[in-house]
Amino acid sequence: MAKKRRRSVYSGIGGQAVLEGVMMRNKGDTAVAVRKADGEIVVNLKEEKYDPKSLKRRIPFVRGVFAFVESLTTGMEMLSYSASFFDDEEEEKDKDKKKEKKSLLEKIFGDKADEVVMGLTVLFSIGFAVLLFMLLPYGISEILRKYLRNDSLVLLLEGVLRIVFFVIYVASIALMKDIRRLYQYHGAEHKCINCIETGRPLTVENVRRSSRFHKRCGTSFLLFVVVLGVILCFFIRVDQIWLRFLLRIALIPVIAGLSFELLQLAGKRDSFFLALISAPGLLLQRVTTKEPDDSMIETAIAATEAVFDWEAFQKKHFERKMVKKTEKVADGREMETGEETMEINVLDIEEQLRTGYTGVIRRDGDKWPL
Numbered sequence: 001m002a003k004k005r006r007r008s009v010y011s012g013i014g015g016q017a018v019l020e021g022v023m024m025r026n027k028g029d030t031a032v033a034v035r036k037a038d039g040e041i042v043v044n045l046k047e048e049k050y051d052p053k054s055l056k057r058r059i060p061f062v063r064g065v066f067a068f069v070e071s072l073t074t075g076m077e078m079l080s081y082s083a084s085f086f087d088d089e090e091e092e093k094d095k096d097k098k099k100e101k102k103s104l105l106e107k108i109f110g111d112k113a114d115e116v117v118m119g120l121t122v123l124f125s126i127g128f129a130v131l132l133f134m135l136l137p138y139g140i141s142e143i144l145r146k147y148l149r150n151d152s153l154v155l156l157l158e159g160v161l162r163i164v165f166f167v168i169y170v171a172s173i174a175l176m177k178d179i180r181r182l183y184q185y186h187g188a189e190h191k192c193i194n195c196i197e198t199g200r201p202l203t204v205e206n207v208r209r210s211s212r213f214h215k216r217c218g219t220s221f222l223l224f225v226v227v228l229g230v231i232l233c234f235f236i237r238v239d240q241i242w243l244r245f246l247l248r249i250a251l252i253p254v255i256a257g258l259s260f261e262l263l264q265l266a267g268k269r270d271s272f273f274l275a276l277i278s279a280p281g282l283l284l285q286r287v288t289t290k291e292p293d294d295s296m297i298e299t300a301i302a303a304t305e306a307v308f309d310w311e312a313f314q315k316k317h318f319e320r321k322m323v324k325k326t327e328k329v330a331d332g333r334e335m336e337t338g339e340e341t342m343e344i345n346v347l348d349i350e351e352q353l354r355t356g357y358t359g360v361i362r363r364d365g366d367k368w369p370l
Helices: 062-083 089-093 095-143 151-173 177-197 204-209 218-235 241-268 272-288 294-307 310-317 349-354
Strands: 014-018 021-026 029-035 041-047 318-328 334-346
Touching: 014 062, 014 177, 021 062, 021 177, 021 294, 029 062, 029 294, 041 294, 062 095, 062 241, 095 151, 095 241, 151 218, 151 272, 177 204, 177 272, 177 294, 177 310, 204 294, 218 241, 218 272, 241 272, 310 318
Parallel strands: none
Antiparallel strands: 014 021, 021 029, 029 041, 318 334
């Protein structure tokens, strides 16, 4: 039986939607592309040292905790950057007041004022998520404990409440107009990555045709966090109320690490089990991603090309060739139509070596031949 060939290749890039734009990350490089009100696309590239051999990136489960914190802080920073292009009129009127507040922060924290504000924002976001999706379900289940009188039922109720609260939160914010546009840019980000990882040239037309669902999405990660938290708390039990409370807090980094490893594995491998556990996250992405328009796709492409040489990547991993289109006729035979279509195949390791590709990503502006 012939071995089934892969249809996509893991690229390692990721990103998120920001206000009227997209942020893309590739190792230590982060680019955010924002479409201003006048239609201009502004791209901001941030390059940082990236050491894949560092302990925080090599130790399984531990690297997931660092990746989660990095992605949260960088995401907040890029959201703040994109929001700076769209100040409200009321904020302009209150400019003097804002200057007074800013000067006060600068007096207290000096040059670190922005970093302090960002850190506090991240801590508030984490605290809000812990309160809404962990402590509130726990509190409600504890209140109902005297009626249920069964530990397993109480833990099951807590787990169901966690999942329900998460889904309701995600679905309810999708009703907001600004969030809907954010979800459209989210879809554009996914489409760009899928376009690259399936071997198609990164053009508006090809990105439009690509799927807006992706296994390595942050939505899937958060769903993994919620579900794994339910499972761990169901099997790790303590009697005292205060210990149960502390246990849920202490398990947060453990759950984040486990979720990260599952997410990475699902993005790199194909199997029935990984497809099964990825299915709920992909289903929820029907809410957190929407079909983007061409202007959003152009913005996502600009962010992608700032951090990733997709032509070099595809030259290494894919073979593209034009083949004749065929169609079935009345007697069941296939006849050529006279038109051509592009056939894309993933190269195996031996085929990659025969291409002579060195593995070096070129960023000098030269184009790899297609």
